[in-house]
Amino acid sequence: DAMVIQNPRYQVTQFGKPVTLSCSQTLNHNVMYWYQQKSSQAPKLLFHYYDKDFNNEADTPDNFQSRRPNTSFCFLDIRSPGLGDAAMYLCATSRESNRALNEQYFGPGTRLTVT
Amino acid sequence: GEDVEQSLFLSVREGDSSVINCTYTDSSSTYLYWYKQEPGAGLQLLTYIFSNMDMKQDQRLTVLLNKKDKHLSLRIADTQTGDSAIYFCATPTGGFKTIFGAGTRLFVKA
Numbered sequence: 001d002a003m004v005i006q007n008p009r010y011q012v013t014q015f016g017k018p019v020t021l022s023c024s025q026t027l028n029h030n031v032m033y034w035y036q037q038k039s040s041q042a043p044k045l046l047f048h049y050y051d052k053d054f055n056n057e058a059d060t061p062d063n064f065q066s067r068r069p070n071t072s073f074c075f076l077d078i079r080s081p082g083l084g085d086a087a088m089y090l091c092a093t094s095r096e097s098n099r100a101l102n103e104q105y106f107g108p109g110t111r112l113t114v115t
Numbered sequence: 116g117e118d119v120e121q122s123l124f125l126s127v128r129e130g131d132s133s134v135i136n137c138t139y140t141d142s143s144s145t146y147l148y149w150y151k152q153e154p155g156a157g158l159q160l161l162t163y164i165f166s167n168m169d170m171k172q173d174q175r176l177t178v179l180l181n182k183k184d185k186h187l188s189l190r191i192a193d194t195q196t197g198d199s200a201i202y203f204c205a206t207p208t209g210g211f212k213t214i215f216g217a218g219t220r221l222f223v224k225a
Contacts, residue, residue: 004157031211040123042203042215043158050211090157094211101146102207106157 003027004107006091012113013081021076021110023091032074033104034066035090043090049074050096078112086114117141117208119216126222133191135219137204142185144206149178149189152201152218161202162189191221199223 004025013019023032030051035043047056049068063085065077078085088111092104121137139147144166151161164171164178164187171178177190191198201218208214 033211040217042119042217045212048211055210092157099211101163102211102213103148103160103163104158104213106150106152106159108155108157 004091004093004105006089006107006110008110009108010111010113012115013078014115015083016080019078019081019112021078021089021091021112023074023076023107024072025091025093025105025107026072027093027095027105028071029093029095029105030071031094031096032068033090033092033094034064034074034076035092037088037090037109046076081112081114083114086112088112117206117214119204119206119214121204121216121219123217124220124222126224127194128224129194129196131194133189133194133198133221133223135189135191135202135204135221137187137189137216139185139187139204139206139214141206141208141214142182144208146207147178147180147187148203148205148213149187150203150205150215152203154200158203194221194223196223196225 007022033048034046037043046060067075088109091107118140148163149161150158152158175192179188203218204216
């Protein structure tokens with residue numbers, strides 16, 4: 001089945017220790033997104049890639065970076081995690097050819113704990 | 116900025132109808148969406164409605180849109196325990212960006 005895969009599902013890191021979250025997709029979609037979701041809050045868009053074109057949200061902290069080495073993979077790097085960065089991180093994809101509807105396909109998320 | 120508001124919890128008995136409500140601020144949205152998230156899974160598009168429609172029915176699901184009041188609702192008829200999930204209201208806001216509500220957690224009591 002075509003899908004969006006996130007690894008790991010649970011990640012524990014220490015305060016200030018860099019961490020990388022991974023997302024891969026078998027849908028061959030050209031748009032990929034990273035969202036941060038805190039408990040009982042709406043998913044908040046951090047950035048998205050349209051092919052190799054990176055689009056950062058204005059309020060995304062500099063502490064968050066992303067890489068997309070190819071169509072299938074996208075990484076979220078948190079350079080110096082703080083306690084406030086503990087959250088669920090959601091990866092999603094969509095097809096540019098279906099831009100009007102822009103249905104997004106989500107992975108199951110990675111829950112990040114910062115100790 | 117754009118915002119989507121929805122209540123956080125709803126509890127219903129099995130067999131009853133569930134109604135999940137949402138209000139939004141961006142009146143230029145072409146579509147409005149309902150996404151569903153089951154335990155341990157990602158969000159999945161459940162249904163959507165064009166902004167020029169008032170109602171859309173899809174089996175047990177009915178979506179109602181009141182553009183004047185910027186109010187969207189999702190009705191699930193004959194709610195089953197398998198409908199227990201978090202339901203997110205969402206609207207596109209330009210480009211590839213979508214704004215989500217915080218999600219309504221539906222509890223279905225047997």
